[in-house]
Each structure stands twice: as structure tokens, then as C-alpha cells.
Amino acid sequence: xxxxxxxxxxxxxxxxxxxxxxxxxxxxxxxxxxxxxxxxxxxxxxxxxxxxxxxxxxxxxxxxxxxxxxxxxxxxxxxxxxxxxxxxxxxxxxxxxxxxxxxxxxxxxxxxxxxxxxxxxxxxxxxxxxxxxxxxxxxxxxxxxxxxxxxxxxxxxxxxxxxxxxxxxxxxxxxxxxxxxxxxxxxxxxxxxxxxxxxxxxxxxxxxxxxxxxxxxxxxxxxxxxxxxxxxxxxxxxxxxxxxxxxxxxxxxxxxxxxxxxxxxxxxxxx
Numbered sequence: 001x002x003x004x005x006x007x008x009x010x011x012x013x014x015x016x017x018x019x020x021x022x023x024x025x026x027x028x029x030x031x032x033x034x035x036x037x038x039x040x041x042x043x044x045x046x047x048x049x050x051x052x053x054x055x056x057x058x059x060x061x062x063x064x065x066x067x068x069x070x071x072x073x074x075x076x077x078x079x080x081x082x083x084x085x086x087x088x089x090x091x092x093x094x095x096x097x098x099x100x101x102x103x104x105x106x107x108x109x110x111x112x113x114x115x116x117x118x119x120x121x122x123x124x125x126x127x128x129x130x131x132x133x134x135x136x137x138x139x140x141x142x143x144x145x146x147x148x149x150x151x152x153x154x155x156x157x158x159x160x161x162x163x164x165x166x167x168x169x170x171x172x173x174x175x176x177x178x179x180x181x182x183x184x185x186x187x188x189x190x191x192x193x194x195x196x197x198x199x200x201x202x203x204x205x206x207x208x209x210x211x212x213x214x215x216x217x218x219x220x221x222x223x224x225x226x227x228x229x230x231x232x233x234x235x236x237x238x239x240x241x242x243x244x245x246x247x248x249x250x251x252x253x254x255x256x257x258x259x260x261x262x263x264x265x266x267x268x269x270x271x
Contacts, residue, residue, distance in 0.1 A: 064091035130189030228254035
């Protein structure tokens with residue numbers, strides 16, 4: 001994926017003819033109206049995959065959002081819908097980097113190492129789902145009394161459902177004495193499905209004000225996108241039919257979650 005730093009974008013704007021590039025703000029209209037990069041057009045993330053305005057093969061298209069999370073997803077949606085990958089860019093760090101604000105930095109970790117057994121892969125995947133469940137479970141308590149509470153409840157329940165899918169496939173391949181509840185309970189859930197530390201994410205959650213609901217939605221979008229990307233990649237790389245099918249199933253589920261999170265932005269910034 002091609003990305004530009006804030007300085008590179010400013011240089012591109014200064015040195016390039018206007019007709020040669022398009023800057024797209026993928027935030028909600030209310031966010032755009034508050035502040036945006038001069039010359040940027042507003043196409044909310046939910047509309048990126050169906051808006052022909054961005055599919056002009058003669059110019060570069062630079063997507064940006066607040067932190068760089070939604071714009072990363074926008075590049076994937078736009079290229080899937082027909083935009084030339086060589087012309088698609090996103091602004092690293094988003095509007096916050098462009099204006100010089102401090103960015104959230106969440107470290108990545110290794111996920112699936114080579115040589116892992118089928119059982120080990122599935123147990124690792126269940127642990128990721130447990131981590132996501134714990135995060136959303138904590139988030140729902142943070143947002144009691146807001147529209148996000150119900151969303152976080154559904155997301156936490158869905159992560160348990162994903163873990164059950166994995167366990168069912170694991171049990172069919174390698175039957176064992178433990179129930180799903182036994183396996184799920186013993187998983188620490190220390191790493192989320194997108195490969196992020198639960199401790200780090202909980203510290204982030206503690207610092208989020210209930211009024212700044214877009215922050216939690218952006219992180220949820222990133223988590224679901226990372227999970228989708230991970231599972232889709234693992235499905236393509238896996239050779240065994242059982243593990244390949246599991247990853248494809250999970251990728252589809254994460255894609256649905258991603259769509260849900262994107263549509264939830266309308267609750268935060270309705271027109």
C-alpha cells in the first residue's frame with residue numbers, strides 16, 4: 001500500500017498541478033466541515049466503494065481521515081472497486097499528522113509463525129478472538145448510555161461466535177476432552193485478532209472520553225480491518241483444506257464486522 005507522510009503531501013500540493021491529483025477526505029461530513037485539508041473533497045468511507053469520482057486513471061488519489069485508519073481501509077475499498085493501485089495513496093497519520101498533533105502508536109506483534117501445527121494455529125486464533133472479546137467487553141462498559149453501548153455488546157458477542165467456529169473445526173479435526181468454554185476460559189486473550197496487545201488497547205480505552213466516540217470507532221475499524229487482512233492472507237497461504245476454510249470463513253465474518261463499524265459512523269456524525 002502506498003502512503004505519504006504529511007510533509008510529502010504538502011510538497012506534492014506545492015509542486016504538482018491541481019489536475020494531476022485528488023485529495024479525498026473519507027471522514028463524515030460533519031468532521032469535514034469542522035476542518036479539512038484545503039482542496040480536499042469529502043467522500044465518507046461508506047461511499048468510497050461506489051463513488052466513480054475517485055476512479056480517474058489520469059491522476060493520483062490521496063485518501064486521508066483523522067488518524068490514518070479509515071484512509072487505509074479506503075485505499076483497499078477503492079482499489080477493489082477499480083481504482084488503479086499505483087494511483088492510490090493514503091496519508092500516514094491522517095489529519096492529526098498534517099496538523100502536527102500527537103498520534104496513537106499501538107505496537108504490532110508476530111501472529112502466526114511458520115511451522116505451527118494445525119492445532120496450534122487454531123488455538124492461537126481462538127486466543128485472538130478472546131482478546132477482541134475482552135476489548136469490546138471493556139468498551140461496552142465505557143459507553144453505557146450511548147449508541148455505542150449496544151454496538152460494542154454485539155461485537156463482543158460476535159467475537160465469541162468466531163471463537164466457536166474455530167473450536168468446532170478444531171474439534172472435528174482433533175477431538176479432545178475440553179469443551180469450548182474450557183478452552184475459551186483458559187485463553188489469556190492477551191493479543192487481539194488484529195495483532196495488538198490487549199494491555200496497550202486497554203490503556204488507550206482508559207484515555208478515551210465517552211464524548212470522543214469516533215476514537216473508539218476508528219480503532220474498532222482498524223481492528224476489524226487488520227483481522228480481515230490477516231485471515232484473508234492466511235487463507236491464501238494455507239495448504240490444508242480445513243485451515244484454509246477456517247481462515248476464509250473468519251475473513252468473511254471480519255469483513256461484515258468492518259462494514260458494520262463503517263456504517264456506525266453515521267450514529268456519531270449523522271447528516
